[in-house]
Amino acid sequence: MDGYAVRQCDANLGNSLRVIGEAPAGRPFTGALGLGEAVRIFTGSVVPRGADHVVIQEDTMRDGDQITVTASQPEPSNIRAAGIDFREGDLLLPAGRLLGAAELAIAAAANHAEVRAYPRPRIAVMANGDELRPPGSALAEGEIICSTPFALEALITSWGGEFVDLGIAPDDPAAIRARIQAADGVDVIIPLGGASVGDHDHMQAAFAEEGLEPVFSKVKLKPGKPTWFGKLHNTYVLGLPGNPASALVCAQLFLKPLIWQLTGRAGNDALVWRRARLTGPLEPPGSRETFLRGAAETEKDGRLTCTPAINQDSSLLRPFLTADLLIHRPANAPAAPEGSIVDCLMIR
Numbered sequence: 001m002d003g004y005a006v007r008q009c010d011a012n013l014g015n016s017l018r019v020i021g022e023a024p025a026g027r028p029f030t031g032a033l034g035l036g037e038a039v040r041i042f043t044g045s046v047v048p049r050g051a052d053h054v055v056i057q058e059d060t061m062r063d064g065d066q067i068t069v070t071a072s073q074p075e076p077s078n079i080r081a082a083g084i085d086f087r088e089g090d091l092l093l094p095a096g097r098l099l100g101a102a103e104l105a106i107a108a109a110a111n112h113a114e115v116r117a118y119p120r121p122r123i124a125v126m127a128n129g130d131e132l133r134p135p136g137s138a139l140a141e142g143e144i145i146c147s148t149p150f151a152l153e154a155l156i157t158s159w160g161g162e163f164v165d166l167g168i169a170p171d172d173p174a175a176i177r178a179r180i181q182a183a184d185g186v187d188v189i190i191p192l193g194g195a196s197v198g199d200h201d202h203m204q205a206a207f208a209e210e211g212l213e214p215v216f217s218k219v220k221l222k223p224g225k226p227t228w229f230g231k232l233h234n235t236y237v238l239g240l241p242g243n244p245a246s247a248l249v250c251a252q253l254f255l256k257p258l259i260w261q262l263t264g265r266a267g268n269d270a271l272v273w274r275r276a277r278l279t280g281p282l283e284p285p286g287s288r289e290t291f292l293r294g295a296a297e298t299e300k301d302g303r304l305t306c307t308p309a310i311n312q313d314s315s316l317l318r319p320f321l322t323a324d325l326l327i328h329r330p331a332n333a334p335a336a337p338e339g340s341i342v343d344c345l346m347i348r
């Protein structure tokens, strides 16, 4: 505090003390303080030897080199001990920790001019479809707004990646290949849409022409069946379905662990599972492993409940406004009555 460093036993109401020097922040007072003495001190200064208390200046009256204590000082206070935040040898940042605001400040405070870190992986998103127009467009018949990349940008950034925008590619293999070539050097390419089997789904073929080594070309999952994955030279390629909900669910399931893996964290740690009690019944999911968008609530006893969105159509974005988790149903699971406990993947 801004005031006077003293011996607390000396700082009785009405006592006068002699000011023997000054200790501005950064320029410690080099002498020692004796009985009946005070050192003018400021917030951030080093407390002089011999002092155990700071009288704030509002509790003093000054006259030349004398101060009078004008309020009682019941106990030593207004001094921070060294090392109360952390001490030499403390482990502050275990390996694998994402460097956010607190981490960067504490690394600096611990006097590390440099830290060894994984760079943010560069993740390029290529939307695809002749029907897609950017927000703000006047739409002609059959056109829709390209929306999913905005969600992916937010997710990628929050997960520790750097978003690279490859724009909207038309349904034209040559145009798609030109964008793939322009993305040279990124760590991951996410082609969005054009993943399925229609005459205008060109993504997998265009990547194959560029030399893709396929890893898988679809998954037995709902939503997200056309999700595909491969390696193009040093770049991972994760194809997400065009349906927005499918893309966002599969970003949680596949992209998040991939980013963890690329940044020195175990992929499995990206997936946070909780058990929750269903607030209503669920139909059998069918033959594909299924993830349902749901809202979470914590009950008074601390236990979690989950309520699936009424409409799980894979085109819908609106359920994500209230979705905190994805309710997992194994393939061919039976119906689940209200009150059953289900496994949920937390997304918020």
Ligand SMILES: Nc1nc2c(c(=O)[nH]1)N[C@H]1C(S)=C(S)[C@@H](COP(=O)(O)OP(=O)(O)OC[C@H]3O[C@@H](n4cnc5c(N)ncnc54)[C@H](O)[C@@H]3O)O[C@H]1N2
Binding pocket: 127, 128, 129, 131, 132, 144, 145, 146, 147, 148, 149, 192, 193, 194, 195, 196, 197, 198, 201, 223, 224, 225, 226, 240, 241, 242, 243, 244, 246, 314
């Ligand atoms: N004969 C079959 N047809 C389909 C199958 C199948 O197995 N056999 N699978 C269906 C499933 S499941 C999905 S999911 C979709 C995904 O197909 P694509 O990845 O080829 O996606 P598109 O056809 O390009 O787009 C689907 C839908 O989403 C809209 N879209 C695309 N991109 C965006 C974007 N960036 N922002 C907003 N909306 C977007 C697009 O306009 C379409 O309406 O295939 C089924 N078909």
Ligand code: MOO
Binding pocket: 221, 222, 223, 224, 225, 226, 241, 243, 246, 314
């Ligand atoms: O699997 Mo698709 O992603 O149902 O909509």
